[in-house]
Amino acid sequence: MSKGKVLTKKDCRTAAKRWLIGISTFNYETQLAPSYAFAVYPLLRKMYPDDEDFKASLLNAMRYYNTMPWISPFVMGAALGIEDDGGVESLEAVNNFKIGIMGPLAGIGDTIGWAMIPTIFGSIAASMGMQGNPLGIFLWAAFTFAFLAVRILEVEWGYNMGINVVTKLGKPITVFTEACSVLGLTVVGSLISSVVKLQTGITYTNGDVTMKVQELLDGVMPSLLPVAAVALIYYFMNKKKVKMTHMILIIIILSWIGAACGIFTA
Structure with missing residues (x-):
């Protein structure tokens, strides 16, 4: 059992980087659970010096898990925050938390991460490129690296929020999603006149x-x-x-x- 929080910012970023490496570890029974376990393995070892507690935590990490890969580090961080605070007695609560939040956040992640933001920046960059402006490729590169940095920091953000993630992000996420929708529609609409030639x-x-x-x-x-x-x-x-x-x-x-x-x- 862990006594007091032991994880640091460096640990959180280590988990995020391991997630980026191990995301391809997938199976049809537990989905992304192997990737999750690979990412948090060194952190769980640090939290649980006792082998039996470590085994119990690692087996819990291998239970069914599936969410949008780009939003997963945030879920991972929040779950680690709960477990680092509650120890081995919190394992069931950690799993219930992951099950309860991974679905809603997957929908938000798909909307924002897969559709809205890449479409907005990609459309602007492509339009600039079609006009012969080399800044288009740099805009897309800047977006890619910025998004990568956010994915690495997500574990730390989630860890600091812990169980409070639901209450803290409920309304802001809704507002942000609506704002992205309006911005995306505006960008796509403006591109019609400059890209579509008829x-x-x-x-x-x-x-x-x-x-x-x-x-x-x-x-x-x-x-x-x-x-x-x-x-x-x-x-x-x-x-x-x-x-x-x-x-x-x-x-x-x-x-x-x-x-x-x-x-x-x-």
Whole structure:
């Protein structure tokens, strides 16, 4: 049994780095439990000088565990904080805590870590790169290294919060998720006009007067056709469940036909 907290910031960062190395350790019975056990192994050994207590803690770490890999260090840190405070008697509480929090945080991690933040920074970096601005690659590199640093620090943050993580992060996470959603939609919407290129070559002739339809559309709203095209693609993929690969083929075929008939121009 551990007596008083013994783990340090260095220990927490060691666990985070071991998690990054051992994340590929996976099985279909306990999911990411082997990765979790590998990450916390030296910390548990430090917490439990007694071999029997150490074995009990390590077996507890090998119980079913699965959450979003980028958010897992935070769960790991909070669980270590509880166990370092309560010792071997807290093992059941530690496992119950992991089971209760890994699901909700996985959903948040998938939304923010997989979708929102990479999409925002990736879209901006890609747009800059397409315009020949070399800062795009540096922006993406800065985001990658910053996110890596956050993943390493997550264990320490979770460890300091312990069981209070639920009460401390409940409302802030909700606000942060909503803010990321708004920012992501704003960035994607602004990129439509700069990245999606779609113009029509149709002209309207009445006597000696010839008018280009594209100029009329630009007068109503610039980039109207790209916005309409993206909205139509979203409708078919979201409402009609058209697969992305099929949608890409449809866009290519319609582009060929439109260009050949003079409907679309570069």
